[in-house]
Amino acid sequence: MPRPKQRTPELRDRVLRAAVALLASEGAAQLTTRRVAEQAATSTPAVYELFGDKAGLVREIFFEGFRMLRRHFDEVPETSDPRADLMRVLQAFRGFIRTNPILSELMFVRRFTDFDPGPSDRRAGDAVRELIVGRVRRCVDSGALAGDATDVAHALVALVQGLAATELAGWLGTSKASVERRWTLAIEAMLGGFAASRQRSRAARRSTAAST
Numbered sequence: 001m002p003r004p005k006q007r008t009p010e011l012r013d014r015v016l017r018a019a020v021a022l023l024a025s026e027g028a029a030q031l032t033t034r035r036v037a038e039q040a041a042t043s044t045p046a047v048y049e050l051f052g053d054k055a056g057l058v059r060e061i062f063f064e065g066f067r068m069l070r071r072h073f074d075e076v077p078e079t080s081d082p083r084a085d086l087m088r089v090l091q092a093f094r095g096f097i098r099t100n101p102i103l104s105e106l107m108f109v110r111r112f113t114d115f116d117p118g119p120s121d122r123r124a125g126d127a128v129r130e131l132i133v134g135r136v137r138r139c140v141d142s143g144a145l146a147g148d149a150t151d152v153a154h155a156l157v158a159l160v161q162g163l164a165a166t167e168l169a170g171w172l173g174t175s176k177a178s179v180e181r182r183w184t185l186a187i188e189a190m191l192g193g194f195a196a197s198r199q200r201s202r203a204a205r206r207s208t209a210a211s212t
Helices: 009-026 033-039 044-051 054-074 082-099 101-109 119-142 149-168 176-211
Strands: none
Touching (some): 009 054, 054 101, 119 149, 149 176
């Protein structure tokens, strides 16, 4: 008699949760299908049946990371102050990376030999990108920032990722106060630069109008 199928949504969710937890607690080197199966209280064949192979499992962890990040962002309230809202989202992004450093590396750095995301895989982050771009666009529309919202969002995301990686490596400061001060300095400097861009544009328009 053939073995009954073990591919159930409940088991799939349990295995995926176990894989994410194992990655966080023991690192990429310990992320084997056997270890994941043990943590999920199932069999290695069941993991293969659900995800195909280890690459398929890592791919689903990649997707789950972006779902987790979007849920994390959804907890950040939207208020009548677009700039403050953007700052809170950036801080939430920082917090996610600090709490999930290895998962974040899979999502953004992708130093995993078992998985090389293609264009369709990269769309996993669309919901996250849309939220950040939306928060930036509110700042542009309100006059707090200038520039293309997508360009500004990419620059801010790159800054946060770089700062977070430096903080995790212990290179951003030797005290909590110094780390926080440098985070604030960097974010405020970038936002201030985009705000100054708007002021320069307005000054240039006034100068052009005055000369005509």
